[in-house]
Amino acid sequence: MSQTIAKKVPAQRFGEQYKGFRTELLEAVDKVCASGQFILGEEVRLFEEEYAKWLGAAYAAGVGNGTDAIVLALLALGIGPGDEVIAPSHTYFATGNAIVKTGAKLVLADIDLETYNIDPARIEKRITKKTKAIVPVHLYGQPCRMDQIVPLAKKHNLFLVEDCAQAHGTKFEGRSVGTFGEFGCFSFFPTKNLGAYGDAGIVVTSDEKLLQEVRILRNQGMTKRYHHDKLGFNSRLDTLQAAILRVKLRKYMAGALETRRKRALAYTEMIARAGLGQVKVPFEDPRGHHTYHQYVIRVEKRDELLKHLGDAGVECYIYYPFPLHLTRALEFSGYRQGDFPNSEKAAAETFALPIYPELTDADQEYVVEKISEFYAR
Ligand SMILES: Cc1ncc(COP(=O)(O)O)c(C=O)c1O
Known part of the structure; x- marks a missing residue:
């Protein structure tokens, strides 16, 4: 069962x-x-x-x-x-x-x-x-x-x-x-x-x-x-x-984007504070303003960490497990495995932590605690 x-x-x-x-x-x-x-x-x-x-x-x-x-x-x-x-x-x-x-x-x-x-x-x-x-x-x-x-x-x-x-x-x-x-x-x-x-x-x-x-x-x-x-x-x-x-643009959007960014930067800080050097956090371009639709991390043993978080009730997804050149519907384009190594690496090693304005401090602490627990095993 x-x-x-x-x-x-x-x-x-x-x-x-x-x-x-x-x-x-x-x-x-x-x-x-x-x-x-x-x-x-x-x-x-x-x-x-x-x-x-x-x-x-x-x-x-x-x-x-x-x-x-x-x-x-x-x-x-x-x-x-x-x-x-x-x-x-x-x-x-x-x-x-x-x-x-x-x-x-x-x-x-x-x-x-x-x-x-x-x-x-x-x-x-x-x-x-x-x-x-x-x-x-x-x-x-x-x-x-x-x-x-x-x-x-x-x-x-x-x-x-x-x-x-x-x-x-x-x-x-x-x-x-x-x-x-x-x-x-x-x-x-x-x-x-x-x-x-x-x-x-x-x-x-x-x-x-x-x-x-x-x-x-x-x-x-x-x-x-x-x-x-x-x-x-x-x-x-x-x-x-x-x-x-x-309604959402007027009543929600400005505050929501700001809070989402605050939550993302809090993850980055908490991961650093936990000494999780194995976790590659999102890049903050000083010339850019990242709005963190996803908070994507890159790790070796991605699937094991994903399972560990899933077992602990943290709902995470991979965006995306297949790059376009290895997607069946686009096979006719003639691309092969190895054509775009960085895309293949991203597909194999990245996943997103839950990120949205309604997330709480306690949620984020729990997520980072579970990541730490995985690496302490
Ligand atoms: C990068 C990207 N392009 C295009 C789309 C297509 O948008 P939609 O699902 O509204 O058709 C999406 C979202 O689903 C997306 O994430």
């Missing part, structure tokens, strides 16, 4: 989070339900405006999810069959899937093991005459080295479409990620730092023409009612989700 282990430190505490804005959220949902405006309309328009302002972007267009945000951004730039798009081999599957969905060739580059983000030096080696765009991913909320990536894109005349799914409010040299290139693509998947209560996403841009293109593509390629000028998609930001996100 399998034994059920009580979750002493779960991966999320959504119920706790909800308490902080429940009344306002229910009022917002009620307003939408009473209005009968369930598709696009005022709530979506206002959320787009408010999110763009919060981020420091000129324009935003709400879409169905973060994956579609990348697909629509690339299509709006005219990317398709015959083109090549460069992305990191260590990321969530959606980054690669979105690129392939446009018809372009997915060209992978290895990461640097300090940030777990795409290594700018390796991007340059992958550029060919067919390269049209780079899709850097600000993984775990850690900003990519935009001081190197932006000049590289300019030098080779490439579009920059930032995958910011995990990086709401992340900054590099004081500027929000998502505003460095043609498009920033964000996800509001429920576990994200700004999470909806279902699927949702958004693109931001400073180019009004590109914004209009995404607005057309997200809505069946329609320029005017029943004028379908393009083969678009049905990928609008849901109106109920927009209303929920407006």
Whole structure:
């Protein structure tokens, strides 16, 4: 009989989070339900405006999810069959899937093991005459080295479409990620730092023409009612989700990001204080502002430590156990084991500790105590 282990430190505490804005959220949902405006309309328009302002972007267009945000951004730039798009081999599957969905060739580059983000030096080696765009991913909320990536894109005349799914409010040299290139693509998947209560996403841009293109593509390629000028998609930001996100942006987001960072830095300090030199903690770039969507550590004997923590009721996950080049659905890309050693190492040696604003001091002390216990055995 399998034994059920009580979750002493779960991966999320959504119920706790909800308490902080429940009344306002229910009022917002009620307003939408009473209005009968369930598709696009005022709530979506206002959320787009408010999110763009919060981020420091000129324009935003709400879409169905973060994956579609990348697909629509690339299509709006005219990317398709015959083109090549460069992305990191260590990321969530959606980054690669979105690129392939446009018809372009997915060209992978290895990461640097300090940030777990795409290594700018390796991007340059992958550029060919067919390269049209780079899709850097600000993984775990850690900003990519935009001081190197932006000049590289300019030098080779490439579009920059930032995958910011995990990086709401992340900054590099004081500027929000998502505003460095043609498009920033964000996800509001429920576990994200700004999470909806279902699927949702958004693109931001400073180019009004590109914004209009995404607005057309997200809505069946329609320029005017029943004028379908393009083969678009049905990928609008849901109106109920927009209303929920407006409340969360206003009532939750600023404080939540700050507390999340405080909790992350507390882990780093506690791990150092416990003398756990075996644990490689996340890199804090002095030029960046890491928003810690995940607090990812790197250790040898990862699976044993993960099991030890799991047995003690600490819910931890691996992000991600397979790099894109070793993912079955992308086998046709022709990559092999050994092609991207840093990504393979990250997949074998990293995992995330529970991190969210609702975590307590006692939770964190317990987690670090259990890690210490593992190494003391
Ligand atoms: C790095 C990355 N890219 C893209 C996505 C896709 O977002 P969504 O799940 O909203 O489609 C996600 C999140 O799931 C992600 O973590």
